[in-house]
Amino acid sequence: xxxxxxxxxxxxxxxxxxxxxxxxxxxxxxxxxxxxxxxxxxxxxxxxxxxxxxxxxxxxxxxxxxxxxxxxxxxxxxxxxxxxxxxxxxxxxxxxxxxxxxxxxxxxxxxxxxxxxxxxxxxxxxxxxxxxxxxxxxxxxxxxxxxxxxxxxxxxxxxxxxxxxxxxxxxxxxxxxxxxxxxxxxxxxxxxxxxxxxxxxxxxxxxxxxxxxxxxxxxxxxxxxxxxxxxxxxxxxxxxxxxxxxxxxxxxxxxxxxxxxxxxxxxxxxxxxxxxxxxxxxxxxxxxxxxxxxxxxxxxxxxxxxxxxxxxxxxxxxxxxxxxxxxxxxxx
Amino acid sequence: xxxxxxxxxxxxxxxxxxxxxxxxxxxxxxxxxxxxxxxxxxxxxxxxxxxxxxxxxxxxxxxxxxxxxxxxxxxxxxxxxxxxxxxxxxxxxxxxxxxxxxxxxxxxxxxxxxxxxxxxxxxxxxxxxxxxxxxxxxxxxxxxxxxxxxxxxxxxxxxxxxxxxxxxxxxxxxxxxxxxxxxxxxxxxxxxxxxxxxxxxxxxxxxxxxxxxxxxxxxxxxxxxxxxxxxxxxxxxxxxxxxxxxxxxxxxxxxxxxxxxxxxxxxxxxxxxxxxxxxxxxxxxxxxxxxxxxxxxxxxxxxxxxxxxxxxxxxxxxxxxxxxxxxxxxxxxxxxxxxxxxxxxxxxxxxxxxxxxxxxxxxxxxxxxxxxxxxxxxxxxxxxxxxxxxxxxxxxxxxxxxxxxxxxxxxxxxxxxxxxxxxxxxxxxxxxxxxxxxxxxxxxxxxxxxxxxxxxxxxxxxxxxxxxxxxxxxxxxxxxxxxxxxxxxxxxxxxxxxxxxxxxxxxxxxxxxxxxxxxxxxxxxxxxxxxxxxxxxxxxxxxxxxxxxxxxxxxxxxxxxxxxxxxxxxxxxxxxxxxxxxxxxxxxxxxxxxxxxxxxxxxxxxxxxxxx
Numbered sequence: 001x002x003x004x005x006x007x008x009x010x011x012x013x014x015x016x017x018x019x020x021x022x023x024x025x026x027x028x029x030x031x032x033x034x035x036x037x038x039x040x041x042x043x044x045x046x047x048x049x050x051x052x053x054x055x056x057x058x059x060x061x062x063x064x065x066x067x068x069x070x071x072x073x074x075x076x077x078x079x080x081x082x083x084x085x086x087x088x089x090x091x092x093x094x095x096x097x098x099x100x101x102x103x104x105x106x107x108x109x110x111x112x113x114x115x116x117x118x119x120x121x122x123x124x125x126x127x128x129x130x131x132x133x134x135x136x137x138x139x140x141x142x143x144x145x146x147x148x149x150x151x152x153x154x155x156x157x158x159x160x161x162x163x164x165x166x167x168x169x170x171x172x173x174x175x176x177x178x179x180x181x182x183x184x185x186x187x188x189x190x191x192x193x194x195x196x197x198x199x200x201x202x203x204x205x206x207x208x209x210x211x212x213x214x215x216x217x218x219x220x221x222x223x224x225x226x227x228x229x230x231x232x233x234x235x236x237x238x239x240x241x242x243x244x245x246x247x248x249x250x251x252x253x254x255x256x257x258x259x260x261x262x263x264x265x266x267x268x269x270x271x272x273x274x275x276x277x278x279x280x281x282x283x284x285x286x287x288x289x290x291x292x293x294x295x296x297x298x299x300x301x302x303x304x305x306x307x308x309x310x311x312x313x314x315x316x317x318x319x320x321x322x323x324x325x326x327x328x329x330x331x332x
Numbered sequence: 333x334x335x336x337x338x339x340x341x342x343x344x345x346x347x348x349x350x351x352x353x354x355x356x357x358x359x360x361x362x363x364x365x366x367x368x369x370x371x372x373x374x375x376x377x378x379x380x381x382x383x384x385x386x387x388x389x390x391x392x393x394x395x396x397x398x399x400x401x402x403x404x405x406x407x408x409x410x411x412x413x414x415x416x417x418x419x420x421x422x423x424x425x426x427x428x429x430x431x432x433x434x435x436x437x438x439x440x441x442x443x444x445x446x447x448x449x450x451x452x453x454x455x456x457x458x459x460x461x462x463x464x465x466x467x468x469x470x471x472x473x474x475x476x477x478x479x480x481x482x483x484x485x486x487x488x489x490x491x492x493x494x495x496x497x498x499x500x501x502x503x504x505x506x507x508x509x510x511x512x513x514x515x516x517x518x519x520x521x522x523x524x525x526x527x528x529x530x531x532x533x534x535x536x537x538x539x540x541x542x543x544x545x546x547x548x549x550x551x552x553x554x555x556x557x558x559x560x561x562x563x564x565x566x567x568x569x570x571x572x573x574x575x576x577x578x579x580x581x582x583x584x585x586x587x588x589x590x591x592x593x594x595x596x597x598x599x600x601x602x603x604x605x606x607x608x609x610x611x612x613x614x615x616x617x618x619x620x621x622x623x624x625x626x627x628x629x630x631x632x633x634x635x636x637x638x639x640x641x642x643x644x645x646x647x648x649x650x651x652x653x654x655x656x657x658x659x660x661x662x663x664x665x666x667x668x669x670x671x672x673x674x675x676x677x678x679x680x681x682x683x684x685x686x687x688x689x690x691x692x693x694x695x696x697x698x699x700x701x702x703x704x705x706x707x708x709x710x711x712x713x714x715x716x717x718x719x720x721x722x723x724x725x726x727x728x729x730x731x732x733x734x735x736x737x738x739x740x741x742x743x744x745x746x747x748x749x750x751x752x753x754x755x756x757x758x759x760x761x762x763x764x765x766x767x768x769x770x771x772x773x774x775x776x777x778x779x780x781x782x783x784x785x786x787x788x789x790x791x792x793x794x795x796x797x798x799x800x801x802x803x804x805x806x807x808x809x810x811x812x813x814x815x816x817x818x819x820x821x822x823x824x825x826x827x828x829x830x831x832x833x834x835x836x837x838x839x840x841x842x843x844x845x846x847x848x849x850x851x852x853x854x855x856x857x858x859x860x861x862x863x864x865x866x867x868x869x870x871x872x873x874x875x876x877x878x879x880x881x882x883x884x885x886x887x888x889x890x891x892x893x894x895x896x897x898x899x900x901x902x903x904x905x906x907x908x909x910x911x912x913x914x915x916x917x918x919x920x921x922x923x924x925x926x927x928x929x930x931x932x933x934x935x936x937x938x939x940x941x942x943x944x
Contacts, residue, residue: 014792016804048784050632053795061792061805066784068635069794070628071658077593077625081632081640082784084616085591089636089784107628110621303616310611317613319584320751322577328567328748329368 009034012044014064020055025176025202029123030062032179033092036186037065048091050079052099055130056123056202059094073104076111079118080299087300090190093120097138098128101157105137112166114299115194121186122199124159127208145207160276160291163197164269170196171272171292176203177216181227181288188290194298215286228275228289233259236285244285246271251278264293336551341402343507343555344409347499348426349418349439350387351380351394354496359396360743361500365513366400367568367745370557373400374709374853376408376927377741381598381682388442388450390421402556406709406853408742410929414506416499418442418473421451427463435467435549437502439495441474469549473498480538484531494535501539508554511540562747569746571739572599574713575643575669576606580613581714582667582721583639587758589614591638593629595622595648598681599740600671603643623651627668631655634664635793637761637783639721643669646688647677649732653695656730660700660819662793663771663779665724665731669717672736672849674925683925684738686849687900692732693878693907699816701823703727704878706734708852711746713739716875722757723826728778734877736899738850738927765789770803777822824879832883837863837870840890843941846917848874848904850927851897857930858937869937877904880911888915895920895940897933 012034020026037047047065051057053072060067066089070078075093083091093100093111100108100122111118127145128134135145135152138159142151163171170192174185182200189196201212215224226236226244234244235256243259245252251274264272272291278284311317345362349355356377363375378395385392399409411431417423419442427436438458448456457463458470477495484491497514504511515533522528543549583590592615594604608617616638620626623644630640644652649670659666672688674680692704703723707716713735720733762768762780765788771779782789791803799806800814836856843862847855852873859871872887874880888894895918896905902919909917920936922928 044790045787046785048636051794060794063792064790066790067792067794068632068662069792069796070631071654071795074624074628074655077620077628078632078635080618080620080625081591081593081629081634082636083632084618084629085589085633085636085638085640086783086785106621107625110625303618307611307616314612317610319581319613319754322580322610322613323748323751324565325567327364328565330565331370331561331563 006041007038007044009038012037012064014062016061018062019058021206023205024055025125025204026056026059026123028176028179029121029182029200029202030059032182032186034063036183036190040187040190042090046088046090048079048082048089049094050075050082050091051094052104053130054096054099054128055204056094056096057099073099073102074107075099076104076107076118076120080111080114080116083116083118083300084303087117087304091118093118095120095122097122097124097126097136097159101137101159101162109162109166112163112168112195112197115167115169115296117194117298117300119189119196120198122159122197123202124199125202125204125208126211127204129204129207133207158276158279159199161273164273164276164292168197168292169194169294169296170290172197172290173199173201173288175201175212175216175288185290188293192293194296224285226285226287228262228264228287228291230262230264230290230293232262234262235259246274249274251275251284253284264290267294337508338551338553340553340555342399342405343401343414343553344397344399344412345414345416345503346395346397346412346426346429347416348393348395348422349416349496350422351382351384351392352387353394353418354493355394355396355418358496358500359398361514361517362503362509363398363743364517364568365504365509366398367566368513369509370561371400371402371555372405372558372561373398373744374405374408375399375743376738379682381680386450388419388421388447390425390451393422393425395422395426400555402558404558406857407927407930410931416503418495418499419451420448420453420457423457424451424453427457427466430466432465433467435469436463437469437471437499439473439499440470441472476538476542477535480535481531484534485527486531491531494531497532497535498539501536502543504536505540505543506549506552508552511536565748566745567748568743569710569714570741570743571707571710571713571735572602572671572741573606574710574746575707575717575735576603576610578714578717579603579641579667579669579721580607580610580615581754582718584614585718585754585756586639586721586725587756588637588639588725590616590641591630591633592617592641592643593620593626593633594618594643595620595626597623597645597648599673599737600643600645600648600669602740603669603671623648624655627652627655627666631659631662631664631666634666635662635784637781639665639667639725641667641669643671645671645673645681646675646691649688649691650695654697656702657696657698657700658795659730660696660702661795661797663728663819665728665781667717667720667724668730668732670732670734671740672734674923680925682737684736684850684927685899685923685925686734686736686851687903687923688734689877689900689903690906692734699820701820701878702729703731703823703826703876704734705731705876706849706874707739708849708873708875710739710742710744714746718754719875723829725759726757726778726829727776727822727826728781729823734849736850761786762789769801771798771800773818776825777818827876827879827882830876830881832881832887833872833874835870835872835887836860838868839870839887841868841870842892843867843869843937844888844891844894845869845871845937846874846894846896846904846908847871848877848898851899854928854930854933855897858933861930861934862937867941874904877907885912888912893918893940895937897921897928897936899923899928
């Protein structure tokens with residue numbers, strides 16, 4: 001038996017120089033990821049990082065695991081092939097708002113619908129960074145970018161709602177400036193059996209600096225955000241004095257004592273959807289944490305179960321049986 | 333009194349009817365029975381792209397041609413000697429192809445004024461002289477079928493659905509075929525619906541007896557089985573079926589499990605369907621959300637250590653081109669099958685063309701060479717699928733295998749390979765971490781394949797250029813030149829592993845016909861006919877289109893004229909002209925959604941020989 005070596009976060013760093021802009025939110029995400037994999041005791045030979053194209057997608061090169069930096073928008077499809085081919089591999093998808101929601105939107109919804117056992121981390125900076133500052137499918141209406149010089153007229157996606165609508169079994173949101181929270185969310189995603197969708201608010205210091213400042217800045221964070229914790233009351237505020245209460249299809253701000261208990265494991269995606277709607281209401285805090293976490297069979301396990309069932313029923317097929325079928329005839 | 337038995341060595345029948353008349357089924361049943369009788373055969377199904385075009389119209393005509401013979405044949409036949417026309421539209425769109433003096437069996441039950449109007453006919457071609465010079469046999473097959481099924485529990489509509497089996501019975505009688513194979517097929521096909529077994533069997537037998545009793549035909553034909561057939565085990569096979577079996581076999585011969593990521597597209601869909609049945613043969617299939625996901629899952633599966641495959645047709649190949657480039661730069665094995673159809677765009681989706689050769693060669697951004705090969709006929713599709721798997725795994729490269737609509741749906745007897753002749757080419761994965769680099773190459777220039785999960789070999793691949801030694805991302809100009817050269821040379825090295833194609837005919841002469849893909853049959857038949865007439869003509873078939881096999885230059889030098897017949901505007905000719913500028917390649921091209929006919933090529937070749 002080989003000796004099991006406990007790996008540290010630094011063991012998950014590749015020897016390649018990281019080339020994100022100084023101050024980029026990506027640094028916090030990769031260091032959280034490296035810590036989480038180490039803390040979970042993962043074997044780096046058994047982890048695969050698959051990415052598409054964009055700033056975030058350089059991620060696999062900086063991780064000392066197996067990695068596949070692919071083409072724009074296709075990470076989910078490639079990762080599906082990896083996972084189905086070998087379900088034993090812990091497979092992560094690293095993507096961004098352009099890569100995963102625009103050019104790769106189709107693969108995103110279908111991999112969530114199929115519940116492929118992938119951990120999908122979507123870096124949302126609400127801008128195209130690598131192409132230097134064009135609007136993305138999450139850029140808010142009215143924002144001026146290089147391709148919307150007079151303000152964007154392109155209504156954005158809410159990534160959480162897209163994932164919920166596609167039937168994702170795990171949906172969460174975290175942010176780059178709260179590494180502790182991010183690590184918790186990444187660990188929950190890693191523990192989930194099935195497609196786990198994690199939106200990470202990630203600040204692009206060059207092309208969209210401060211996009212999330214109105215909520216994420218230390219000075220306002222307590223009042224402007226709320227952390228959803230399973231089994232706990234939904235409370236927020238500097239003194240944790242405020243709460244959210246679900247009243248029919250509405251969410252109301254109430255004193256902390258009256259807050260509803262958050263439960264991401266209910267059958268209905270309704271509560272999660274309701275919470276994601278808060279993004280639209282400037283008087284409401286922006287929610288973070290795990291929105292939805294339900295169990296369902298995964299595509300990769302269903303495929304292999306079916307293969308096993310058919311093999312059990314029909315026996316292991318031999319090449320000869322494929323070629324020499326009963327309708328063949330012999331010429332002497 | 334027995335009917336006169338006339339011996340014929342070579343017959344071509346075309347069944348034509350409305351797309352709801354079951355002509356494809358009639359044709360395939362006639363084919364299976366004919367194969368079992370021991371004739372050589374080739375078939376050509378020809379159907380519209382609409383599943384059910386308006387009934388009775390010219391657009392809705394579906395045809396199935398079978399050529400069967402007492403000797404070796406290569407094509408589904410040029411001009412049918414017998415045409416079965418189930419309605420006026422089928423008659424009017426097909427009779428011109430018939431041989432002079434050929435037999436037409438017309439179902440008069442479908443020649444009412446209304447039927448004629450649907451076929452846009454002002455008068456009845458059976459009576460207005462249109463069919464002068466043919467032997468027309470009129471029979472109300474609708475009525476005969478109703479009579480034969482009197483007392484059945486089926487409604488009138490279902491009774492009439494059996495008319496194709498009545499017709500099949502008549503043809504079995506006319507060409508002295510046994511009924512048993514079809515009767516057995518009906519038993520197993522409708523095992524759970526005994527009333528359908530009964531009705532169709534009765535219709536089949538009634539049609540057969542009818543031939544005997546009613547003396548519609550002047551004589552009955554016998555097409556003796558092929559006598560000099562090489563000994564062995566045979567089965568009747570269609571191109572797509574052979575590809576599916578070949579892909580599964582190829583993966584097994586590489587010692588790998590197969591993964592097919594695909595998206596339904598005519599005429600390639602059957603391959604996905606056949607392979608979906610092979611779950612207990614180490615084959616996983618995923619019908620993905622689109623063509624791009626089809627190839628991307630396959631590539632991901634190859635990265636993870638399976639043999640990734642994807643199947644498509646021309647428009648789908650276009651969508652896959654970016655991922656193909658990724659497969660080229662990551663140097664992972666991948667088999668891409670393109671069952672070509674007439675284009676551009678949606679084009680004629682159920683008709684044949686071989687116009688994706690240049691797309692296969694060059695349809696990617698930048699320098700992205702990959703091996704391209706094409707199969708020639710349904711049975712060759714098996715060998716080519718295995719060959720594509722061999723090249724992909726031995727050279728760590730994506731490979732494009734071209735088939736086409738004509739091969740996909742055509743059928744012929746396949747002499748099954750002896751199992752001991754299917755020599756494996758097992759893949760050796762890299763497992764040793766000592767000095768590991770993802771781009772360490774073997775003597776063929778293939779890089780090592782280290783699959784995720786292997787201890788100590790964690791590495792990153794991707795679409796950015798990599799350093800030729802370390803495998804890390806590199807933007808170094810010199811290194812890029814080195815990597816582009818290496819990837820090209822690796823693909824060119826495939827030529828060292830393939831034989832020079834054999835010549836069908838003398839090694840020197842007046843004419844060399846260079847054919848590829850499904851033009852094989854017509855080209856070979858045309859050349860053999862010319863040879864019998866004393867012409868110094870030779871045929872060579874090109875299975876490998878990139879890289880070309882060694883030895884072609886020496887062959888070309890021995891012929892006065894070289895002609896390249898293709899169902900495109902001259903794509904192979906262009907490649908040959910570029911590679912061998914010292915020779916002149918005469919083009920003969922056709923893009924009508926139809927295969928070449930042997931007589932057409934022969935006439936063309938003769939014309940070329942006459943030119944100064």
